[in-house]
Amino acid sequence: xxxxxxxxxxxxxxxxxxxxxxxxxxxxxxxxxxxxxxxxxxxxxxxxxxxxxxxxxxxxxxxxxxxxxxxxxxxxxxxxxxxxxxxxxxxxxxxxxxxxxxxxxxxxxxxxxxxxxxxxxxxxxxxxxxxxxxxxxxxxxxxxxxxxxxxxxxxxxxxxxxxxxxxxxxxxxxxxxxxxxxxxxxxxxxxxxxxxxxxxxxxxxxxxxxxxxxxxxxxxxxxxxxxxx
Amino acid sequence: xxxxxxxxxxxxxxxxxxxxxxxxxxxxxxxxxxxxxxxxxxxxxxxxxxxxxxxxxxxxxxxxxxxxxxxxxxxxxxxxxxxxxxxxxxxxxxxxxxxxxxxxxxxxx
Numbered sequence: 001x002x003x004x005x006x007x008x009x010x011x012x013x014x015x016x017x018x019x020x021x022x023x024x025x026x027x028x029x030x031x032x033x034x035x036x037x038x039x040x041x042x043x044x045x046x047x048x049x050x051x052x053x054x055x056x057x058x059x060x061x062x063x064x065x066x067x068x069x070x071x072x073x074x075x076x077x078x079x080x081x082x083x084x085x086x087x088x089x090x091x092x093x094x095x096x097x098x099x100x101x102x103x104x105x106x107x108x109x110x111x112x113x114x115x116x117x118x119x120x121x122x123x124x125x126x127x128x129x130x131x132x133x134x135x136x137x138x139x140x141x142x143x144x145x146x147x148x149x150x151x152x153x154x155x156x157x158x159x160x161x162x163x164x165x166x167x168x169x170x171x172x173x174x175x176x177x178x179x180x181x182x183x184x185x186x187x188x189x190x191x192x193x194x195x196x197x198x199x200x201x202x203x204x205x206x207x208x209x210x211x212x213x214x215x216x217x218x219x220x221x222x223x224x225x226x227x228x229x
Numbered sequence: 230x231x232x233x234x235x236x237x238x239x240x241x242x243x244x245x246x247x248x249x250x251x252x253x254x255x256x257x258x259x260x261x262x263x264x265x266x267x268x269x270x271x272x273x274x275x276x277x278x279x280x281x282x283x284x285x286x287x288x289x290x291x292x293x294x295x296x297x298x299x300x301x302x303x304x305x306x307x308x309x310x311x312x313x314x315x316x317x318x319x320x321x322x323x324x325x326x327x328x329x330x331x332x333x334x335x336x337x338x
Contacts, residue, residue, distance in 0.1 A: 018300070057273060059300035060257065071257070072274025081278035083285060226291050 006215040007222035011048040018055045026058040026068045033079055042085040044093055045221040050082070052227070089221075096214055103210070107203045114200070237268060242279055243318035244268070246307065249289055250315055255302040256280060280305060288314050 019027055030051060038047050058068040072078045114120075244266075248259050256273045259280075263271045283289045288311035296302040307315070 021300075053277065053303060056300050056302060057256070057277075060296070060302070063300070071272060072277070073272045074274075078274045078277070081275075083278065083282045226293065228293065 006218040007227065008045055008048055008218045011045075011052065011227055015048060015051045015055060018052075018059070022055060022058045022068075023062055026062065029068050029075060030054045030058065033075055036076070037079050037082060041079070041082055043089045043221070045218060045225065045227075046085050049225060049227055092217075096210065100207070100210060103203055103207050107200065107207070110199050110203065237270075240322065241268070241271075241276075242283065243315065243322060245276065245279060245283065246288065246311055246315040246318065249305050250307050250312065253304050253306040255296075255304050259305070283311070286310075 019030065022030065033054065034047060034051050037050065042050060054068070054072075057071050061068050061071045069075070241263075244263060245259060248254065248262050254262075256276055260271050260273045260276050263276075280289065280291075284291060284305075287308055289305045290308050291303045291305050293301045294304050
């Protein structure tokens with residue numbers, strides 16, 4: 001399964017292993033900075049390289065009896081001085097991750113429905129299933145805010161997840177605008193049938209294609225950087 | 230009070246290039262050398278964003294090498310473009326320093 005891995009995976013794994021040797025204070029400081037910078041400034045690969053550099057600085061400082069803070073000074077100032085990354089690439093990455101999340105959620109929800117329906121050859125779909133998607137996005141949005149709440153500047157929180165959640169909620173309310181029908185006003189008309197294995201296969205194919213495209217993108221980024229020891 | 234940091238900021242990039250041109254070196258050592266020369270407020274954290282910027286502009290290049298302390302260090306060296314930029318900086322700085330010195334000496338007469 002080597003084709004599923006990329007340079008970013010290797011770098012993240014390496015960072016995780018090396019970070020374990022940094023003191024708790026240093027680890028918290030690095031996590032704090034990476035989360036702050038990741039909000040606006042750098043794209044994923046640049047962020048992983050920054051983490052590697054910060055871990056290196058922390059390890060060296062601690063070896064000589066100092067702390068990371070004494071080497072870099074004010075953390076916020078340090079982060080604010082970093083040059084901005086490619087905004088287009090950042091948007092693309094964000095879109096990729098939201099799509100990947102949505103695909104993952106779709107696959108899990110569908111697998112559950114397929115399982116509960118006793119692996120029938122033909123599956124029935126209703127608009128009412130949107131409620132699962134709604135719950136998933138609510139979870140994503142809340143977790144994003146919880147993660148970002150540790151940042152210094154709370155105004156920088158990304159509201160994208162909440163925006164998507166609001167859109168799905170609006171669609172859900174629109175389609176369910178009928179109190180007498182538990183499936184909503186379009187619930188029954190939007191019910192359709194398909195072969196049980198088909199949606200799963202399509203989801204898997206999209207996921208693999210996305211993964212391959214992402215790997216090619218990371219590979220291109222890694223080519224321009226010296227990231228290996 | 231005069232903001233010395235602002236004056237330093239403009240010249241720091243050129244000084245970093247000069248330090249790197251002398252030998253392939255790493256962030257902490259660059260900071261230590263600059264401190265020795267008189268940039269007392271310089272820390273590794275001040276240099277890092279500048280080094281990233283110079284690397285993005287392909288003026289310097291970096292490689293990770295093992296250090297005697299254990300963790301690998303990022304060593305920086307000058308590229309051809311970096312050498313050219315350093316030459317231009319040296320010419321510009323000498324001109325500016327000459328002009329500023331002339332003005333200041335004129336005032337003290």
